[in-house]
Amino acid sequence: MPKHDKVLIVERVIESLGLQPVRDSLVGTVEKRGHIWRTKKTYEPTTGLDSASSSLLLKALRREALEGVNICMVLHQPSYTLFRMFDDIIFLAKGGLTAYHGPVKKVEEYFASIGIPVPDRVNPPDHFIDILEGLVKPSSGVTHETLPVRWMLHNGYPVPTDMLHLADQIATSSSASEETDVSKGIEEASDKSFVEELWEDVNSSVRIQQDNIEAIFLRTKDLSNRVTPGVARQYTYFIRRVGKQQLREAKSQAVDYLLLLVAGAILGTLTKVNDVTFGSLGYTYTIIAVSLLCKIAALRSFSLDKLQYWRESAAGISSLAHFLSKDTIDLFNTIIKPVVYLSMFYFFSNPRSSFITNYAVLLCLVYCVTGMAYALAIYFEPGPAQLWSVLVPVVMTLIANQNRGTTFMKILVQLCYPKWALEAFIIANAERHTGVWLITRCGSLMTNGYNVRDLPICLIALILNGIVVRVVAFFCLVVSQKK
Numbered sequence: 001m002p003k004h005d006k007v008l009i010v011e012r013v014i015e016s017l018g019l020q021p022v023r024d025s026l027v028g029t030v031e032k033r034g035h036i037w038r039t040k041k042t043y044e045p046t047t048g049l050d051s052a053s054s055s056l057l058l059k060a061l062r063r064e065a066l067e068g069v070n071i072c073m074v075l076h077q078p079s080y081t082l083f084r085m086f087d088d089i090i091f092l093a094k095g096g097l098t099a100y101h102g103p104v105k106k107v108e109e110y111f112a113s114i115g116i117p118v119p120d121r122v123n124p125p126d127h128f129i130d131i132l133e134g135l136v137k138p139s140s141g142v143t144h145e146t147l148p149v150r151w152m153l154h155n156g157y158p159v160p161t162d163m164l165h166l167a168d169q170i171a172t173s174s175s176a177s178e179e180t181d182v183s184k185g186i187e188e189a190s191d192k193s194f195v196e197e198l199w200e201d202v203n204s205s206v207r208i209q210q211d212n213i214e215a216i217f218l219r220t221k222d223l224s225n226r227v228t229p230g231v232a233r234q235y236t237y238f239i240r241r242v243g244k245q246q247l248r249e250a251k252s253q254a255v256d257y258l259l260l261l262v263a264g265a266i267l268g269t270l271t272k273v274n275d276v277t278f279g280s281l282g283y284t285y286t287i288i289a290v291s292l293l294c295k296i297a298a299l300r301s302f303s304l305d306k307l308q309y310w311r312e313s314a315a316g317i318s319s320l321a322h323f324l325s326k327d328t329i330d331l332f333n334t335i336i337k338p339v340v341y342l343s344m345f346y347f348f349s350n351p352r353s354s355f356i357t358n359y360a361v362l363l364c365l366v367y368c369v370t371g372m373a374y375a376l377a378i379y380f381e382p383g384p385a386q387l388w389s390v391l392v393p394v395v396m397t398l399i400a401n402q403n404r405g406t407t408f409m410k411i412l413v414q415l416c417y418p419k420w421a422l423e424a425f426i427i428a429n430a431e432r433h434t435g436v437w438l439i440t441r442c443g444s445l446m447t448n449g450y451n452v453r454d455l456p457i458c459l460i461a462l463i464l465n466g467i468v469v470r471v472v473a474f475f476c477l478v479v480s481q482k483k
Contacts, residue, residue: 087104235321397416400422
């Protein structure tokens, strides 16, 4: 779309919503409030608005509807004037069952026909909602549990087996004309044998699963003849956008670095490197601390804009370009965070291994745990994702330090990334022992099952873990997009 067309659309939306006085002000985000927080209600219809603002908003949406735009809204206690501005409405009973779906002009006529007239000086939508919630009982004896069944019978839909008892209640309390319609619905549902009903349920379940699989793995045919930019071009666009987003979150990035500095200073002070343990306890704490802090920070890459991605993916953006751009921007943190942590930890602990070797191990560790954070952020909601980010490094570190007497434990330990990171740290310290310390070094390494020549293998294992979890994260991203 040309830029001038985009500008015209934006100007029209600003004019329709009456946002001219605050057009250049910052509204704010989920985490940070802007200068016009109250104005945010103007473009969030579900937020509590006063009657004047609601009327202005609905008039603007009504103009959009007249131009061919489909408008869907959730109403909470609308006034009768606003209620009449809609074309169609759906009333849902408890359990999400439909009690009415049709024109607004005929809703009062329908409810009156089943014995629920609107009392004088009572707002019709409020009255119907109170009926559906069971707060008000109609004088005609109609109960809110039977309203979905009445709607099914009114439209000739078959009544589900588990709701036939409600249909019986309607049949016994209705007039002779209503009894005919009810009997027809009951007979249609009762004539089916148990085997037929079971077969229909199985077929329905199979079709639903088939539709889900096709929706996830098959590409929807685009009939708009739109030319979508290639992956490389979208990648460059996303790189610029994600980079700007990272700059806006500079305060959060600074807090992450500060936490790493504090953790490095504390753990470096507590770590005691000797010629027997090679500082294994301090490095164990380092693996847990760095994993926790880097995972929690990396969750923001995919948790905050998940809804935005789903909307854009429906428009045809490349999931690969979206994922790679975020991973590329996060490489800056992956490179810098080990330096920030070691600047304090290495100074206070003073290990035998070199700064460069410790940096290489931490770099591979951060790359690995960042990929795990991607998968957790994409697959889980923000709350459970944070919980898993805390549990995974702690549990895996405990498993990595367990006795490997059985074959199962040996395999399980090999699958835990803390094992490779801890082994790399210890080998890096052991390599600096020479001369008379050779016997002590070899004995300690043999006790832990380490080989001084396995440092490159440990680093490669961490990198491979990072690549594998990124592949898993991308698969989850594509599947969640289709859902």
